[in-house]
Amino acid sequence: MATVSSTAPLERVPNSAIDAVRLEHVTKSYRRGEHVEQVLRGVDLSVARGECVYLLGPSGCGKTTLLSIIGCVLRPDSGKVELFGTEVGGLAEAERSALRRSTIGFVFQRFHLLRGLTAEENVMLPLILAGVSRRAARRQARRLLELVGLEGRADQDPRLMSVGQCQRVAIARALACDPPLLLADEPTASLDAQTGAKVMRLLRELAKTRQHTVIVVTHDRRILEYADRVFELEAGRLVEASTAA
Amino acid sequence: MWGIATKTLKADPWKCLMALLGLTFTLVLMNVQGGLFIGLIRKVSLMVDYGDADIWVGHRRMHNVDFAEDIPAAWANRIRALPDVETAAPYLIGWSSITVPGGGREAVVVVGAEPPELLGNAWNVVRGNPRDVLRPDGITVDVYELPKLGWPRIGEVREIGGKRARIVAYTRGVMGFLVAPYVFTTFSRAARFCRKPPGACSYILVRARPGADLRALCDQIRLRIPEADVYTRGEYSRLSVDFWMRRTGLGISFGAATLLGMLVGLSIVAQTMYASVLDRMPEFAALKAMGIRNRDLAIVLLAQALFLALIACCVGMVVVGGIQWAFSTPRAPIWIPWWLSVGSCLAVVLVALASAIPPYMKLRQVDPMLALQ
Structure with a gap:
């Protein structure tokens, strides 16, 4: 069984030629009463480091399921999932948790920022959980908020911010521990077209400048121009749709 | 965090x-x-805790300070003979009734302390003096019990057990577990109020010489008076509390x-x-x-x-x-x-x-x- 270090996951992948994400014949089905619904029917996917990939498809087609499997939140029924060369299928729950903490940054559709905490404290949270000192975490949070264009709003309650600003805080939080893999679940679903485009431009810039691998699940075709590659999930299989940028 | x-x-x-x-x-x-x-x-253990006696000597199987059986007051002489004893005096806690204005009567617990030490006499006296009970017919009552007693004033005369009693002092907050008010007086007067037979008392209160080993002194008293129960103040206090805890x-x-x-x-x-x-x-x-x-x-x-x-x-x-x-x-x-x-x-x-x-x-x-x- 592979083991995962909670502090330095990328030390295990010195070879930059290794794919950030590699899926082989991944299947997943859900039982709904008597009926078994096959959501993923042998999905294959390779995403290189620093690549920005969009997964497209209508609601309920299994995009979020696929993202959850890549994010080690859900286990596939069968198939192989590798993150930076490490097979994650055999990892215990605690190891998958540690891998998520150190390697994956999540941007959620509904942000899920903690009520009661300021923007800065929300960004500090993953750092504090990772054992970073409060002072260093604060410094890093300020830097990230500046990066996403929220300088001067560090002490603001996200409940008083616009949805676009909240999504920026969520992106800053996802970047807090400098994870090599960013997973975004419908990041523009709550945003208007203009704000959505701004957020996706920001995500792409961050991916390119900081060499993050970004996988975005969306059904918003207006933002496809920010992807390196676009895949469409059709009948449980992934089909490369186009190369956008 | x-x-x-x-x-x-x-x-x-x-x-x-x-x-x-x-x-x-x-x-x-x-x-x-x-x-x-x-x-x-x-x-429950108020009289024991504030009674100023180091050792309480009473009847066999004594269990509660307010319900004492009679013992011979002469036991005090046998106890006084022990070298570690500074004072040993008979003490009386008995039941009687006091007249109230309008012809009624109220049950009281009469407490009698032996002069000249008046060991176990009233404390926390707010009007008059604890030793005023030495005055003719003198009794001390508590100010919080005055409503029950028909608001007697200092100097007012009542009857307890058919005998004349004069209120000479008030205590404050000396109230027992029972509903009957405490009335403090001298030992002999208390014996008359409660119609006790001559030579009877409820307890012998003992004050030890400074530095005396109280447990050892208790053992010595038990040797002298095998028919008595002997407890230090703390022991008898706990015993009284245990009695009420278990029985109620x-x-x-x-x-x-x-x-x-x-x-x-x-x-x-x-x-x-x-x-x-x-x-x-x-x-x-x-x-x-x-x-x-x-x-x-x-x-x-x-x-x-x-x-x-x-x-x-x-x-x-x-x-x-x-x-x-x-x-x-x-x-x-x-x-x-x-x-x-x-x-x-x-x-x-x-x-x-x-x-x-x-x-x-x-x-x-x-x-x-x-x-x-």
Whole structure:
């Protein structure tokens, strides 16, 4: 069984030629009463480091399921999932948790920022959980908020911010521990077209400048121009749709 | 982690307030119930605790200071002969009745102390002098018992057991566990009031010489008077308390009420914290997706519980102080020793920490997928 270090996951992948994400014949089905619904029917996917990939498809087609499997939140029924060369299928729950903490940054559709905490404290949270000192975490949070264009709003309650600003805080939080893999679940679903485009431009810039691998699940075709590659999930299989940028 | 815990807690001010109310209620109930119980139970052994005697000698199987059997007063002479004894005097606690204006009578507990030491005489005298009982027909009564006695004034004459008695002094707060008021006087006068046979008394009160070993002295007295029971002040005080506790179930009654208060507090706080966790389920799911450890979740919840408990202890003790100031009377004293306050605060902390268990169990089961749905 592979083991995962909670502090330095990328030390295990010195070879930059290794794919950030590699899926082989991944299947997943859900039982709904008597009926078994096959959501993923042998999905294959390779995403290189620093690549920005969009997964497209209508609601309920299994995009979020696929993202959850890549994010080690859900286990596939069968198939192989590798993150930076490490097979994650055999990892215990605690190891998958540690891998998520150190390697994956999540941007959620509904942000899920903690009520009661300021923007800065929300960004500090993953750092504090990772054992970073409060002072260093604060410094890093300020830097990230500046990066996403929220300088001067560090002490603001996200409940008083616009949805676009909240999504920026969520992106800053996802970047807090400098994870090599960013997973975004419908990041523009709550945003208007203009704000959505701004957020996706920001995500792409961050991916390119900081060499993050970004996988975005969306059904918003207006933002496809920010992807390196676009895949469409059709009948449980992934089909490369186009190369956008 | 402490900052995250308290800030997320304060983000739900109403739930935070509800939990605080639950814990504060628990603390107040424990202190007031406990204080009432201790105040009441202290009255059981009041005569022993304040009687100024080091050793109490009484009849075989003596168990309660207010219900004494007669013993020979002459035992005092045998005890006085012991080298470690400074004073040994007969003491009387008996029942009689006092006349009240309008022709009625009121039952009283007559306490008689032997001159010249007057060992076991009234204390906390607020009008007159404790030794005024040496004046002809002199008796001392408590100011809080005056309504029962028909508001007798100093110098007023009454009859106790058909004998003339004159009120010469008032005590304040010398009230026993029983409903009958205490009347202090001299030993011989008390014997007349209670129609005791000559040479009979209830106890021999002994004051030891300074530095004497009281337990050894008790053994010496037992050797001299094998038919007597002999106890140090502390022993007889505990024995009197045990008597009432066992015979009346007083401890069970107060203990049950206190336990109920704790359970009510526990359920309020646990329910509030649980509801708060349910409200924040997607946030916690997101945290789990981000890889938060169950240990960290436990720390957050425990920190929240501890924070609530500390606030509740501070607020609760102020409330308890107010209740004690407003409602504690000599008739129903609320006596709160330091160990009760400290103990109740610790109990509240435990209640709060225990309240964090159900929400923690819920959080352990939260599926991180919830954040992605």
